[in-house]
Amino acid sequence: xxxxxxxxxxxxxxxxxxxxxxxxxxxxxxxxxxxxxxxxxxxxxxxxxxxxxxxxxxxxxxxxxxxxxxxxxxxxxxxxxxxxxxxxxxxxxxxxxxxxxxxxxxxxxxxxxxxxxxxxxxxxxxxxxxxxxxxxxxxxxxxxxxxxxxxxxxxxxxxxxxxxxxxxxxxxxxxxxxxxxxxxxxxxxxxxxxxxxxxxxxxxxxxxxxxxxxxxxxxxxxxxxxxxxxxxxxxxxxxxxxxxxx
Numbered sequence: 001x002x003x004x005x006x007x008x009x010x011x012x013x014x015x016x017x018x019x020x021x022x023x024x025x026x027x028x029x030x031x032x033x034x035x036x037x038x039x040x041x042x043x044x045x046x047x048x049x050x051x052x053x054x055x056x057x058x059x060x061x062x063x064x065x066x067x068x069x070x071x072x073x074x075x076x077x078x079x080x081x082x083x084x085x086x087x088x089x090x091x092x093x094x095x096x097x098x099x100x101x102x103x104x105x106x107x108x109x110x111x112x113x114x115x116x117x118x119x120x121x122x123x124x125x126x127x128x129x130x131x132x133x134x135x136x137x138x139x140x141x142x143x144x145x146x147x148x149x150x151x152x153x154x155x156x157x158x159x160x161x162x163x164x165x166x167x168x169x170x171x172x173x174x175x176x177x178x179x180x181x182x183x184x185x186x187x188x189x190x191x192x193x194x195x196x197x198x199x200x201x202x203x204x205x206x207x208x209x210x211x212x213x214x215x216x217x218x219x220x221x222x223x224x225x226x227x228x229x230x231x232x233x234x235x236x237x238x239x240x241x242x243x244x245x246x
Contacts, residue, residue: 007026102140148160170186
């Protein structure tokens with residue numbers, strides 16, 4: 001879905017046990033290159049490429065991958081992009097989640113039980129790439145640390161907003177040109193309403209809600225939620241209401 005010129009919200013359907021779920025990675029682009037924000041689960045790269053192509057995004061590999069946090073449905077597809085683009089692909093993430101993404105610390109929520117469920121279900125090439133990237137890395141996967149308040153030179157400018165709580169290194173991104181908040185998992189759209197992060201998957205809910213207060217500094221017309229998709233109705237007012245619950 002085109003949010004505005006230079007920014008697309010994708011919708012990827014993945015299996016989750018006996019059910020399916022929809023994920024919403026974001027692509028920002030200009031006439032020459034594109035950047036992928038979050039990679040989905042293992043095996044999502046083909047669907048992401050196809051949707052990006054249909055949206056008119058420049059062909060070829062992304063010029064960078066930005067990871068909003070360490071959860072497996074956001075970083076699980078990273079090995080495919082690294083395999084396609086080679087070691088020269090810039091990968092951005094916040095310091096708070098770097099060790100997990102680099103394979104130097106356990107994922108906060110990807111338990112051994114979940115690992116045992118997921119990996120045997122993957123085709124051998126995906127399983128091998130996942131193990132190589134996260135279990136036996138030859139070097140750092142994250143090549144560039146995101147700094148709170150900085151503006152990345154993508155899509156006319158993306159402001160980094162550190163929003164811990166869902167994970168220590170969770171970030172959101174503000175696309176100033178379109179007044180779009182790429183909220184990752186700090187917000188969701190559920191039952192037709194913008195809501196705070198999923199409590200079941202948020203270790204520090206109090207901190208996560210306090211992090212929402214940071215969005216008051218931005219004029220927000222569009223909110224892209226990784227789970228739930230797009231929200232456009234009185235975004236700042238609704239976020240302020242949610243932040244007041246902390």
